[in-house]
Amino acid sequence: MNRTVLFLSLAGGLALTALVLGLPPLGTPPKPPPGVVVAPPAPPQxxxxxxxxxxxxxxxxxxxxxxxxxxxxxxxDLTGAEVPGAKRSPVNLALVIDxxxxMSGYKLAQAKQAARHLVSLLxxxxxxxxxxxxxxxKSLPSLPATPGNRERMLQYIDGIWDEGGTNIGAGLSAGRFQLATAQGGYSVNRLILMSDGQPTEGITDDEGLTQQARELRAAGITVSAIGVGTDFNEDLMQSFAEYGAGAYGFLEDAGQLATLFQMDLQQATTSVARDVTLTFTLPPGTSLGEVLGYRASQTGNVVSVTLPDFSAGQLERVVVRLNVTDDEVGRTVRVTDLKLAYTDLIRDVVVRSDTSLSAVVTDRREEVLARQDKEATVYATRARSAVNxxxxxxxxxxxxxxxxxMxxxxxxxxxxxxxxxxxxAAVAADVAEQQATMDEYDSAGSEEESRALIKKSKVKALKSFGRLGSTY
Incomplete structure (x- = not known):
């Protein structure tokens, strides 16, 4: 008798035995004896x-x-890969200074000192x-940072003086023009904008100015924005960084400018990814509540979030509130599909990665609470606190x-x-930060102190939303 005939004979015999004895058919898990509780499916990790x-x-x-x-x-959570020092990318940079x-006096003196320090790092x-x-x-044209040109840059910085209104739009246009002269030879092209005030000349409306940031990004240029003092429009400067896929920083004291310029150069020269988009596809039964802290677009059941460029080791977090409906106890339901797409600057290729998140439906309230993910709960609570x-x-x-x-x-x-x-312990630092902010609000007496607190609060909110690496 060959093996196939033998196997079929055995299978038939087992099926007949199962029928006689009342056992479940082959391939069907046996039912538990009365009084035995079966553990529910393991929770998705x-x-x-x-x-x-x-x-x-x-x-x-x-x-x-x-x-x-x-x-x-x-x-x-999205994290940029660590890059060996030898992988440092050359950068085509434009520094745009208000x-x-x-800016007269101390602020301009510190801006010039910070610019000198930046030159020394090139x-x-x-x-x-x-x-x-x-x-x-006024502009010093884009130059390679040779020893002779660095000396020329330093001399040019020494000759900057304070004068006139605040024409941010013209500064952005000039920076874009200078970057374009050498853009084709660089994978990393970055504009650092610094301002201490409101736009008063040229393009002055927020929509027109943020459109410039969008156009810079579309042209392959990353925009970082640094606000100094308490008089600038923090929402506008944040928008420059968001639409420009760069970083935003607030400095009450211009003396810290050199540190931020250095941080932004470090991000630029260790860039590992750009044009980063995270997409949530919502299956039947799932609907979008909100994307917390990021601009998002939705077409049908697809929600897209545009993220900043990533440098080595940079961490950014996205928190999304979803509404899920299902009534079948014990079923594992797909909550959302995720797609990550970006340009990998290390390998110079477009990368796509897909995954999904699922949950188990239960009729036991205590199980919902016992299985709650602690880390995700902390991240979600921080994002919700950022709204407040x-x-x-x-x-x-x-x-x-x-x-x-309140x-x-x-x-x-x-x-x-x-x-x-x-x-x-997991939220002790968060509780302390809220209390410290409340104490600061209590003690703020002058308009200057209040303006500074407003800007500090919005920086805290950005970080709580998950903009950890792109907020200085």
Whole structure:
């Protein structure tokens, strides 16, 4: 008898025995004896994938969800690969400095000192253009950073003086023109904008100015924006960085400019990814609540989030609130599919990576709570607190200090609620930060102090949303 006939005979015999004895047919898991509780499916775990120069770790705040409709937070961490020193990328850089009348004295002196320090950090394979603007714009054309040219750059910086209004738009246009002269030879092209005031000349509306940032990005140029003092429009400067895929920084003291210029150069020269887009595809049963802290676009069931350029080791986090509906107890439901797409600057290729996040439906409330993901819960709570932090800043701007403190008190309640899941230690620093901010709001007496607090609060909010590497 050959093996096939023997196998079929045995299978038939087993099936007949099963029929006689009342056993389940082959391939069907046996039913548990009465009184035996079967453990539910193991909860889906956080998913980590490294494809190219970015690592993506995604997780759900609630791997187990109750029947009906429930709120779930998806958190996605993206981290740039560490790059050996030999991989440092040459950079085509434009430094655009506000030298309007309000920069007179200490601030302009510190800006010039910071620019000198930046020049000293360049290598011969780098290029730099220096642009300064008031009512008009003046430029030192883009030059390779050879020893002779670095000396010329230093002399040019010494000759910058304060004058006129604040024509940010003209400064951006001049920076773009200078970068374009050598852009084809560089994979990293970056504009660093510095300002201490509101746009008063040229293009002055936010929409027109942010459109310039969009156009710079579309042309392959990254824009970082640094605000100095307390008089600049922080929302506009943040928008420059967001639309320009760069970094945003706030400095109350211009004496720290050199540090931020150096940080931005480090980011530029260790860039590992650009044109980074994260896409959430929502299956039937899942709908979007909100993307916290990022501009997002939605077409049908597809939600897209544009992220900044990534340098080596840079971490950015995206938190999304989703509404999930399902009534089948024990079923594992797909909550969202994720797609990451970007240009890998190390390998000079376009990279795409796909994954998905799922949850198990249960009718046991205690299981939903017991299985809650602690890290995702902390990240989601921080993102939710950032919304209140922004509201508090706007209330303070309007002179409504009690209302501002109310939003911070709401944050204290949010973190207290989270601590029941995560433990008090996991959110202790967050609770302390909210209290410190509340104390600062209490003690702010002058308009200058209030303006500084507004800007500090918005920086804290950006970091709590997850903009960790792109906020200085």
């Amino acid at each position: 956080p998913v980590t994938a490294t494809v190219g120069s970015l690592t993506m770790t995604s997780r759900l705040s609630h791997p187990y969800i109750p029947t009906g409709t429930s709120e779930v937070f998806a958190t996605v 030298r309007s009348g309000s 290598r011969e394979e780098d290029r730099l253009a220096i642009v300064h603007y008031g009512s008009d714009v 932090m922004q509201k508090a800043a706007e209330a303070l701007r309007g002179g409504r200090k009690d209302e501002a403190k 939003y911070l008190q709401q944050n204290q309640a949010l973190f207290h609620e989270a601590s029941a899941v995560t433990g008090a």
